[in-house]
Amino acid sequence: MDLEEEYDKIYRYCFFKLHHQQMAEDITQETFLRFLEQKEYCERGKKLRYLYTIAHHLCVDAYRKSKEEPLTDELPSEDMEDDMLTGIVVKAALRELSREEQELLLLRYANEVGVSDICSILHMSRFTVYRKTIKAIKQLQNILREEDFK
């Protein structure tokens, strides 16, 4: 497993969940530390599912905690500004999708996670994953002008 590549993907996933750079990075690191503590998972495979499961649980914990202790708003960095400018249309369109659909698209297309792994991360059947992905893409394409992205 390429730790560097997986770090970026888990970080992307955590940032999607929390929308907070520092927290997302803390949780990414915590995810890897917990993952490496569990030796048996390193040996038996299914590493990706395990990583995402840890990240998901840690994000849920952090989200609950952040409700009690509200986090200070972060100023967007230069990178963030560029990113916001380039992807502003798609981001706005994505916001119109449900949270679950967004997560599905993130896992499938941004993090390029395999369908079988997505099934176990999101606790869905293969058929449901396919159906929801197609529905989300169609919805997204309808929101974005069809001539641009179809």
Next chain:
Amino acid sequence: MKKNFKKALQNAFEPPMPLRKNEFLKTIPQPKTSMISFMLTQAEYLPKHVWWSSTLIVCIALFGAYFLKNDVLGIVSTVIPFAAVSVITENIRSDIYMMSELEMAAQFSLKSVVLARMGILGVLHLILLLFLIPLSSFYNVASVLQTGLYLLVPYLLTITIGLWVTRKVRVIESMYVCIGISACISGINFFVQTIFPIVYEEKYLLNWILILIILIILTIRELKKDIRQTEELIWNLL
């Protein structure tokens, strides 16, 4: 899905650059691999022809046992040198494809990779022989001990000569030489069975045991030399 749409989606999910990634990755230890998982990983890299040749030999043995009954031992001992070729070719694969330099940069040393693959092949052939010896013995007048000897001698002879050749000439041609050697041993085996079946009589059992012991010693010697040469090769490349 169109490329630009996928790219736009990826960009939309792109978070700000992580600030402490490199520091963190430097501090965490790389997970260690256990012996079993290392062996399993190496088994995946064994070429398909190794598995196919073993399966083919089992099929030939079953076919022989079903249709030819008494001659099954002769057939199995004729084809067994071809199984031995896979051990030799696997041993020198990185050399003949000139991959030693690349393998040096890999996580595991060339020596451990070669030893692991030889070990896997050894176990595979042991299972193969454990299946073939009783099967051949069942349809033949020869005892299990005799059957074992008649199968192990051509097998070890192929390995000993093959290892000696590949130690001397570590190029792609040596692979073809090994295939030729196994074909020769197979042919000689068939010739002896047909022309001098007397050597398979029980009174020559001691001679067969002696030959087997000599071949075991020679195989171990060749393997040791081969491992030493692999180490020397690494030093030469450094």
